[in-house]
Amino acid sequence: MPEGDTVWRTATRLHEALAGRDIVESDLRWPEISTADLTGRSTIEVVSRGKHLLHRIEGGLTLHSHLRMEGQWRVEATPGLSDRWRRNPQLRALVAAADWTALGLRLGMLDLVPTAREVGLVGHLGPDVLGPDWDLARAVDNVAAxxxxxxxxxxxxxxxxxxxxxxxxxALFLEGVSPWRPVGELDRSVLERVVTRAQRLVDNGRRQAMQSSTGSYRPDDAHYVHARSGRPCRRCGATVRVAPIGEPTRERAMFYCPGCQGGLGPTDDGRPQAPLGSSRGATRSRRPY
Structure with missing residues (x-):
């Protein structure tokens, strides 16, 4: 799922293409709003809020979208825009100005609401790691609670x-903390380091075309543990692993190193894991995890 830095870059790209320009064509392919027509209105701004996109439009309207797992917004030149985009079965939204057209593909959410009612869509969110409301103390309090x-x-x-x-x-790997460690067992100073590390990683990510935590921007070297299950840890040589975390039906895949982060997670069955995308046998660890 695209994270805050990717969504921030998307909002910036859409804002640069559309802000201050009149909408000359709109097509919202979402059941509840498919008859809405935005033509003749101008784009005020496009901003991100966490993983949400808010496209604010003249007349007090907001086009809200969420990319979920596979969604994206593309920007294409309006002159000569190929009809293949309009015929694309994955197209969920088209918003065009005279120069540039925004194309929302495979979007996970799409809403058109009065701007004054945005809070109903994003008001539940905590401090935005890339927003003006970022508050480290409040974020740590929330996680601790x-x-x-x-x-x-x-x-x-x-x-x-x-x-x-x-x-x-x-962030958890770099701070040497197990993802499954109960927050109640962590000193506040440790939580502050973890949250600060995560915020800095996202902030750095929004400035780069490729997300990297290692300092390398080569695809195979950009991360320590994410998407590296079945491969040796860059620090200790143990095999990086992946296991679910979260409530049933809402689990997420968590990558970690048992050698650097306190052993196998409680949801990890300990079976050998092959590298992602590999049909070969699992990589042998230098440690018995």
Whole structure:
């Protein structure tokens, strides 16, 4: 799922393409709003709020979207825009100005609401890791009050908005904390370090075309644990693993190193794990995890 830095970059790209320009064509392919026509109105701004996109439009309207797992917004030149985009079965929204057209593909959510009622869509979110409302103390208080495993607490958007499994996994690895460690067992100073690390990773991510926690922007070297299950840990050589975290039916995949982060997670069955995308046998660890 795209995380806060990816959504922030998307909002910035849409804002640069559409802000201050009149909408010359709109097509919202979502059941509740399919008859809405935005033509003749101008775009005021496009901003992100955690993992949500808010496209504010003249006349007090907001087009709200969420990318979920596979959604994206593309920006294409309006002159000569190919009809193949309009015929694309994955198209959920088209908003065009004279120069640029925004195309929402495979969107997970799409709403058109009065701007004054945005709070009904994003008011439940905690402090935005990339927003003007970012508040470290409040975010730490929220995570601490969740009484959940720390990884689950970081992923809960009600505690802080914008963290997904990538930056959660990487932040916890870099701080040497197990994702399944109950927040009640962690000193506040440790929680502050974890939350600060996660926020800094997202903030750095929004400035780069590729998300990296290692400092390398080569695809195979960009991360310590995320998407590296079945491969040796870059620090200790143990095999990086992946296991579910979260409430039943809402579990998320969490990558971690049992050698650096206190052993196998309670939801990890300990079976050998092959590298992602590999049909070969699992990588042998230098440690018995």
């Amino acid at each position: 969740s009484r959940a495993p720390v990884g689950q607490g970081l992923l809960d958007q009600r505690n802080l908005a914008g963290i997904g499994t990538l930056w959660c996994s990487e």
